[in-house]
Amino acid sequence: MLNVAKDDVMAWPKQVYQDYPQPATDKMDDILKPFVQKTVEVNHVLLDALSVKLGLPKDALSRRHRLDARSTCGVRCIKTPPEPEGWSEEKALFAAHSDYGSITFLHNRLGGMQVLAPGTNQWQYVKPLPGHAILNVGDSLNLLSGGLLRSNLHRVVPPPGQQFSHERWTVGYFMRPENDVPLNALVDESPLIAEAVAKTPERNFHTGETAREWSIRRFNNIRATNYKGKENWKASGGTENYKAVREAVDAGAGARVSVNA
Numbered sequence: 001m002l003n004v005a006k007d008d009v010m011a012w013p014k015q016v017y018q019d020y021p022q023p024a025t026d027k028m029d030d031i032l033k034p035f036v037q038k039t040v041e042v043n044h045v046l047l048d049a050l051s052v053k054l055g056l057p058k059d060a061l062s063r064r065h066r067l068d069a070r071s072t073c074g075v076r077c078i079k080t081p082p083e084p085e086g087w088s089e090e091k092a093l094f095a096a097h098s099d100y101g102s103i104t105f106l107h108n109r110l111g112g113m114q115v116l117a118p119g120t121n122q123w124q125y126v127k128p129l130p131g132h133a134i135l136n137v138g139d140s141l142n143l144l145s146g147g148l149l150r151s152n153l154h155r156v157v158p159p160p161g162q163q164f165s166h167e168r169w170t171v172g173y174f175m176r177p178e179n180d181v182p183l184n185a186l187v188d189e190s191p192l193i194a195e196a197v198a199k200t201p202e203r204n205f206h207t208g209e210t211a212r213e214w215s216i217r218r219f220n221n222i223r224a225t226n227y228k229g230k231e232n233w234k235a236s237g238g239t240e241n242y243k244a245v246r247e248a249v250d251a252g253a254g255a256r257v258s259v260n261a
């Protein structure tokens with residue numbers, strides 16, 4: 001798995017955070033930079049449409065996700081070898097999690113990603129379609145929207161059927177709010193969001209954390225070297241007050257860890 005920070009891609013050949021291996025540096029100008037720019041452009045169209053639907057000013061979300069502002073956004077490339085033994089639930093490649101940011105834009109050819117649809121205990125495959133991308137709403141957008149947009153639990157298991165004999169590749173862009181954006185529901189900017197928050201008193205939509213603090217806390221607790229058990233899983237959590245997630249975790253959905261979502 002290779003993660004490349006958006007800020008490093010956009011600053012290239014200057015460095016903002018760190019070095020990357022040659023497969024990434026060779027492709028910065030021709031592939032990574034255009035990929036980031038195009039993805040952010042598409043995501044802004046989506047964020048504007050979502051803002052309007054949420055009763056927010058049209059740019060309320062996109063102005064919190066500007067391309068040239070520092071953030072924890074990044075590109076991720078995941079290569080998974082073929083699984084000769086075929087499918088088995090224990091072989092989850094990515095444990096159950098919800099993404100930390102706002103929008104995750106995923107491109108893959110093989111199946112394997114599964115989602116826990118709200119109100120169910122059944123994992124369902126999300127089938128990649130040619131010419132399409134898969135979009136996950138992350139926890140930050142869930143919070144900003146007062147829970148109106150859901151960040152569902154998902155995981156990755158070996159691809160189904162005959163696909164298991166192929167190498168699986170995912171390329172994704174993880175869009176997260178700008179570093180200093182407070183992660184609170186936007187109640188002052190939308191009566192719809194204010195109403196949704198008022199109707200969910202059991203949830204805290206005022207995290208007191210900035211987007212950067214939120215991501216760093218979660219990355220640090222889930223990192224395999226720090227991970228000691230369920231307590232870290234909970235400390236890494238963002239939507240643990242969200243009933244479906246809490247129930248799934250208590251039922252063991254989050255028992256395995258391998259993610260940096």
Ligand SMILES: O=C(O)CCC(=O)C(=O)O
Nearest residue numbers: 078094108113156170261
């Ligand atoms: O590989 C995939 O299809 C999804 C990976 C994922 O959920 C993640 O990187 O957060």
Ligand SMILES: [Fe+2]
Nearest residue numbers: 098099154261
């Ligand atoms: Fe994910």
